Amino acid sequence: MRDVAVRAGVSLKTVSRVINGEAGVAAATAAKVGEAIAELGFRRNDLARSLRQGRTSSTLGLVIEDVANPFYSAIAQAVEAEARERGYMVITGSCEEDPERERELIGALLRRRVDALLLVPASREHSYLRRELADGTPVVFLDRPPEGLEADCVLLDNVGGARAATEHLLAQGHERIALVAGPSELYTAGARLAGYREALAAAGLPRNHELVRVGSRDAAQAEAAVRDLLALPAGRRPTALFTGDNRNTVGALRALRAHGPGAATGAGSGSSAARPIALVGFDDFELAELLAVPTTVVRHDSHLMGRHAATLAFERLDGVERPPRTVVVPTALVARGSGEVPPP
Amino acid sequence: MRDVAVRAGVSLKTVSRVINGEAGVAAATAAKVGEAIAELGFRRNDLARSLRQGRTSSTLGLVIEDVANPFYSAIAQAVEAEARERGYMVITGSCEEDPERERELIGALLRRRVDALLLVPASREHSYLRRELADGTPVVFLDRPPEGLEADCVLLDNVGGARAATEHLLAQGHERIALVAGPSELYTAGARLAGYREALAAAGLPRNHELVRVGSRDAAQAEAAVRDLLALPAGRRPTALFTGDNRNTVGALRALRAHGPGAATGAGSGSSAARPIALVGFDDFELAELLAVPTTVVRHDSHLMGRHAATLAFERLDGVERPPRTVVVPTALVARGSGEVPPP
């Protein structure tokens, strides 16, 4: 900037004014400065800029589990879109369900002085964020609530969605409905397990531990879990499956395919053990309607979750003072076929 | 930091040493400083830190078209993983095929002094980056080459992949093979069009403009294009489709489904017009094997593209001087059924 000032024969402050389009600069002066800037290829240093006290970095920190998972990339997309409208950029990090990585990432983001932090927490203890929150850095939790801390939060209606899915299967006459989901320590998996149980209890069905397969963290583990269920003797084998998230649904679909062609279609003339199994999955996914088994899902707007989270953060940055708020995004059952298969 | 120094009764420099784990601090002093840091909840300001000359921001800038597209989110994931290993973070922006947004994004990233820039360019003129490149900021192009500039670049074998796809369909006996792809000004779409044409020419088939549908930028447009093709009179209607990217494949699958149940399976007993149409798509996608029409695709490793790009950038940051290099990532045809349907 000094070089520009020298070249244009003005002071630093004048260059600053031109750069920032401040009023009170003679057109001729501005032109000279503009030339110097162009000739020198000068670019304002926004890092230095945000050093002055009271200034912001115009950057949001976003911590998710995995950018490659469409659920999270939709959130990232929405957050970025909201951020852009306000002239913010987003630094994103994936922590892959590792609490330690979560802390590292958050540390790195805070050291970079992000103006707000949006996160899908992998850990279950967030009191270590209390100080930043008190110091005025907005922290918004996504998909999973804060623990040991009061903060803004955007959640899905997990219990309601899971209950609806299970009720849907019950309504078809199923009684042996298995749940295949992530580890129940995971907030969402736990809540969906609860919804599943609520629906079964309301229907007067006893708990059947054999049919609850929680713990699968990826599609491969889910596939194995479903294979396991399918290997049960006929009288104990589930006639329907509720999968707790998109990874588990993918795994289940793969296992069901292996089990018999078109698990839920009547079309299959596959292995002797093959019997159509009903399936409802939590999380919608692209092409679900074009699968050999058009898949019935609990749909929700993950994009909206990201938008809400960004909005909550920006409200705080705008100085709005209010107690922490939790926004719940609704879910809806979308029947496509796989969930409308009756028991044998 | 000054507060910490005061509280610990030491100088700024000593605090700095402790923070950065520098040697030459008495254990007792370090402990006192550590306490003060904990009590005050102090966090080093990495923005200020990177201000000193010679220091880096330890940040990479990544510009892609759309985080929500699995092709790009795989790249983002890989870049982030490589960055993490080196203690870098990534600021990602989506420009949605808008050249103006590309420039804005790049400007914002450069102003934030990212140490390197990785980008999937939306524009076709990149000489405006010449100065940064000359000034030592590594710039790596992804998926599409630089124009008006010499820079490192990671590409797919677009021509080879497209040729293989087309040859595969030709080998089944198809002669009316349509191409459904993005606008040919788009580098990848253009290259795939070229590969498609090469294969047809090699087979001695004349060009048939009616069957070349380039211009669809999203799944909806692709769907419309395919519907259009399907509406052609029987003798001119294509018997096979080659779709140029994952968005076009999704659109085509939807149109084919509407056209007749199981477009490529013999299973369909749909509308009177329904005839099985072969399909090969560029880009693999999750669950392709579980579709009603298991989809034959040209597969590649988009994750690897991100890794290569990050590696090229880090090599430059490590001071390796060499002429710009272009890495080409191979493609492979994966036959799943939809591409192995013979002509009627």
Added chain:
DNA sequence: TTGTAAGCGTTATCAG
């Protein structure tokens, strides 16, 4: 082992 002073690139204050 510890401290002092200068400087990184910008903006804010206040004076001209």
Added chain:
DNA sequence: CTGATAACGCTTACAA
């Protein structure tokens, strides 16, 4: 309308 100077939070060179 323009400029001098201090300050932002940190690191480096150099002393002590």
